[in-house]
Amino acid sequence: MTTHPISTEPSEPAQLRAGRPDDTAAIVALIEQENHRPADPGQISRRLAGLPSVIAEQNGCVVAFLYCRRFSPDMVELSNMVVASTARRGGLGARMVSMIEPELRALGYRAAIFVNCRLHLGATDERVAASRAFWLHQGYQIVFSTHGSAVFTKFLDRADVGTLE
Numbered sequence: 001m002t003t004h005p006i007s008t009e010p011s012e013p014a015q016l017r018a019g020r021p022d023d024t025a026a027i028v029a030l031i032e033q034e035n036h037r038p039a040d041p042g043q044i045s046r047r048l049a050g051l052p053s054v055i056a057e058q059n060g061c062v063v064a065f066l067y068c069r070r071f072s073p074d075m076v077e078l079s080n081m082v083v084a085s086t087a088r089r090g091g092l093g094a095r096m097v098s099m100i101e102p103e104l105r106a107l108g109y110r111a112a113i114f115v116n117c118r119l120h121l122g123a124t125d126e127r128v129a130a131s132r133a134f135w136l137h138q139g140y141q142i143v144f145s146t147h148g149s150a151v152f153t154k155f156l157d158r159a160d161v162g163t164l165e
């Protein structure tokens, strides 16, 4: 499976499906292509095996992924997400988040959390601003930040909103 949607054929809409450990190589390639930094295949494979994930395919290529890891018994970390630059701003990222959140809620996770950091190798101010705008648009809130990092969270069950202790 390749990650580049290099094709002269008209693009078909991206199809979403659950991720599997054998998607690891395509995910590593997409991270290297888009984030310009190496990825850990063993870690990715374990996360794909452990919790729900989403893969988007277009014309037979993986163009986006989202996978998770357990953060606490009732909180899940959205561990990594990338949409290929050729497939951005078409609603694909939002569709992927909408697909995974109910699956995580069904597993008993009450909230999602992750950190967005501008200090990672390959990060740029423009990319960080885009991803922060994206997550705010998905209903996530920044609960803590430093100069480099912002911690985002969201209750996965609307009934929990406003019940912070």
Ligand SMILES: CC(C)(COP(=O)(O)OP(=O)(O)OC[C@H]1O[C@@H](n2cnc3c(N)ncnc32)[C@H](O)[C@@H]1OP(=O)(O)O)[C@@H](O)C(=O)NCCC(=O)NCCS
Pocket (backbone or CB within 6 Å): 034, 081, 082, 083, 084, 087, 088, 089, 090, 091, 092, 093, 094, 095, 114, 115, 116, 127, 128, 129, 130, 131, 133, 134, 135, 137
């Ligand atoms: C962040 C990312 C996943 C967004 O994916 P996407 O498919 O382009 O997002 P969508 O098209 O679903 O965007 C949904 C909304 O988010 C906001 N948004 C997304 N990209 C944005 C940008 N570059 N600037 C401002 N707002 C943006 C908009 O409100 C957008 O709705 P609109 O297009 O109707 O205005 C993608 O840009 C990406 O992979 N970036 C690099 C990796 C990364 O930063 N991952 C997240 C790590 S925490």
